[in-house]
Amino acid sequence: MRTHNPRGWLFVLPVLVLVAFNALIPLMTVVNYSVQETFGNNQFFWAGLRWFEEILRSERFHAALGRQLLFTATILVIEIPLGVIIALSMPRHGIWVPVCLVLMALPLLIPWNVVGAMWNIFTLPKIGLLGYTLNSVLGIDYNMTQSPTAAWVTVITMDVWHWTSLVVLLAYAGLISIPPAYYQAAKIDGASNWSVFRYIQLPKMNRVLTIAVLLRFMDSFNIYTEPFVLTGGGPGNSTTLLSIDLVKVALGQFDLGPAAAMSLIYFAIALAVSWIFYALMTRDRQ
Amino acid sequence: MRPRSLVPIIYIVFLMLPIYWLVAMSFKTTNEILGGFSLFPQDFTLENYRAIFTDPTWYWGYINSIIYVTLNTVISLAAALPAAYAFSRYSFIGDKHLFFWLLTNRMAPAAVFALPFFQLYSSVGLFDTHLAVALAHCLFNIPLAVWILEGFMSSVPKELDETAYVDGYSFPRFFVTIFIPAIKAGVGVAAFFCFMFSWVELLLAKTLTAVEAKPIAATMTRTASSAGYELGLLAAAGVLTIIPGAIVIYFVRNYIAKGFALGRV
Numbered sequence: 001m002r003t004h005n006p007r008g009w010l011f012v013l014p015v016l017v018l019v020a021f022n023a024l025i026p027l028m029t030v031v032n033y034s035v036q037e038t039f040g041n042n043q044f045f046w047a048g049l050r051w052f053e054e055i056l057r058s059e060r061f062h063a064a065l066g067r068q069l070l071f072t073a074t075i076l077v078i079e080i081p082l083g084v085i086i087a088l089s090m091p092r093h094g095i096w097v098p099v100c101l102v103l104m105a106l107p108l109l110i111p112w113n114v115v116g117a118m119w120n121i122f123t124l125p126k127i128g129l130l131g132y133t134l135n136s137v138l139g140i141d142y143n144m145t146q147s148p149t150a151a152w153v154t155v156i157t158m159d160v161w162h163w164t165s166l167v168v169l170l171a172y173a174g175l176i177s178i179p180p181a182y183y184q185a186a187k188i189d190g191a192s193n194w195s196v197f198r199y200i201q202l203p204k205m206n207r208v209l210t211i212a213v214l215l216r217f218m219d220s221f222n223i224y225t226e227p228f229v230l231t232g233g234g235p236g237n238s239t240t241l242l243s244i245d246l247v248k249v250a251l252g253q254f255d256l257g258p259a260a261a262m263s264l265i266y267f268a269i270a271l272a273v274s275w276i277f278y279a280l281m282t283r284d285r286q
Numbered sequence: 287m288r289p290r291s292l293v294p295i296i297y298i299v300f301l302m303l304p305i306y307w308l309v310a311m312s313f314k315t316t317n318e319i320l321g322g323f324s325l326f327p328q329d330f331t332l333e334n335y336r337a338i339f340t341d342p343t344w345y346w347g348y349i350n351s352i353i354y355v356t357l358n359t360v361i362s363l364a365a366a367l368p369a370a371y372a373f374s375r376y377s378f379i380g381d382k383h384l385f386f387w388l389l390t391n392r393m394a395p396a397a398v399f400a401l402p403f404f405q406l407y408s409s410v411g412l413f414d415t416h417l418a419v420a421l422a423h424c425l426f427n428i429p430l431a432v433w434i435l436e437g438f439m440s441s442v443p444k445e446l447d448e449t450a451y452v453d454g455y456s457f458p459r460f461f462v463t464i465f466i467p468a469i470k471a472g473v474g475v476a477a478f479f480c481f482m483f484s485w486v487e488l489l490l491a492k493t494l495t496a497v498e499a500k501p502i503a504a505t506m507t508r509t510a511s512s513a514g515y516e517l518g519l520l521a522a523a524g525v526l527t528i529i530p531g532a533i534v535i536y537f538v539r540n541y542i543a544k545g546f547a548l549g550r551v
Contacts (some may be wrong), residue, residue, distance in 0.1 A: 002374075002375060002376055002377045003375070003376060003377065004376070004377050004378065005375075005376040005377070005378060006378050006379070007372075007376065007378075008372035008373075008375075008376035008377070008378035008381060009372075009378055009379075010372075011368040011369055011371060011372035011376075012368070012369040012372050012373070012384065014364070014365040014368065014369070015365045015366060015369040015388070015428055015432060016384075018361070018365055018421070018424050018428060019388060019391055019424065019425065019428055019429070021421070022391075022399075022403075022421065022422060022424060022425040023391050023394070023425060025402070025406055026399050026402030026403055026406055027402075029401075029402035029405060029406070030398065030399075030402055085293065086293055086294060086297050089290045089291065089292075089293040089294055090294050091291070091294075098539045098540070100294055100298070101539050102532075102535055102536055102539050103298050103301065103302070104294075104297070104298065104301065105535050105539075106301065106305070106528070106531070106532060106535065107301055107305075108482065108486075108531075109482055109485065109486065109528070109530075109531025109532065109534065109535055110486065110524075110527065110528050110531065111485065111486045111487075111488060111502075111503045111527050112486050112487070112488055112503075113488045113503045113506060114503065114506070114524040114527050114528070117506065117520060117524055118304050118305070118307070118308045118524055119304060121307060121308060121311055121517060121520075121521060122303070122304040122307045122308075126322070126323065127319060127320070127322065127323055128307070129303065129304075129306075129307045129325075130303075130304075132323040136323070161300065161301065161304065164297075165301070218392065218393045221395070222393075222394075222395040222396060222397070224395075224396065224397050224489055225488050225489060242395075243395055243396075243397040244397075246395075246397045246398070247397050247400070250397075250400070250401055251400070251401065256401075259401075263395075263397075263398040266395060266398060267393075267394060267395065267398055270393050270394075270395065271390055271393060274389075274390070274393045278386065278389070
């Protein structure tokens, strides 16, 4: 039981100051830009909600949002079940456990642009291991810079390669917290593998899996560096996800007003979906 | 061998293939790379690594990255420890909202903040310093550190605090000499995740630096575009960025899984 103590505020003050400095001031800057128009020279004019209306109606934003949702949905559908399957078949004790964990966690600690560069080198049609194998050994026509389908498959494979391990680690953490007595009881009752999974393992993994879904949703929705380095958003605009499009508008064309409005809409969507997850999780706990 | 153990083996092979290719590339000469496909380096060379270790613009990239990552880990933990204690032990007005607000910052797309961050840190005179990157990364590392530490602290029984007071410990002395050692696994896990997310992030680190504090990852993007496409050099630099992460992960291997399992939410 936690005691009521206003001293708590004193303890969270450093965190509050640091995060507020980093979150509130830039957010206010964005809000400020989103309602103004500029022609350079630091002259700003009031634009009201025009940018928001323009963005919400723009085909380009709809297309980028559509690609973003498709990307996030695809990687969640692949990574979550795959992560659970791998965690279930991992050894529970013995010398192979640390070996598995260290090797699997390795992709998580590679800088994001190195991940992009690595996959770029890996998939080059003539000299990359994957590109060469597909084109010259298996005879499949594969060129990421020309075919949008190939670019999509590569971006998704890269994300699966990069992040499935996070799901594996979380699911594994849930699995090893199950007391052995549960399994013994199931064995005495003659439960099948499926019922052990459905009635013992899955409920025990419920909480960590929700964390996994939430983290994977947030990070894949914000993804920028890896696909940018790998495909640059191309060919054409086929892999231009929301963040890539946003940076193109903000830093490429320097359209601060529309970029700011787009940022706020983007953040609002991310926040709304995350809040739904958060609400579902806390409901389960009570 | 049971067929079930094939699944992790296949998965690990899948994970290692691109990494192997990066390592193999880093030992090849540019001529060999552009000349055609070869599974193993035919003309084994250390030239790419030598180029990195003798060029200050390259190796300073690593030093810069390590400086701001370390600074960020220290700042994040120093701020998050008391805050996590407050969330775990006290109830105060607005605590739940504050906790959710902290988490929302973990959700903010970095691309949204890139430009305002540049302006903010320029106006306070911190642009192109290690401190700027370290402070900017606090945006997503502090919420995560508070979240992980709070989970570990809540698993320590409250009797520990009370016994310490009865024995006449002052709060700071109790916190530093008794409480922190009791959750040292949690501090390790939180430090690991702060290190990890600060080490792999590029967008903000690149936006906030120009020359003096430029991270290794940004140096790599420059090489890829301007100095022709020196794949061997790029691969060698990539291999060197994997090593610090591999060392850190080896030390915390037994705590990684546990860290998330004990998290709140």
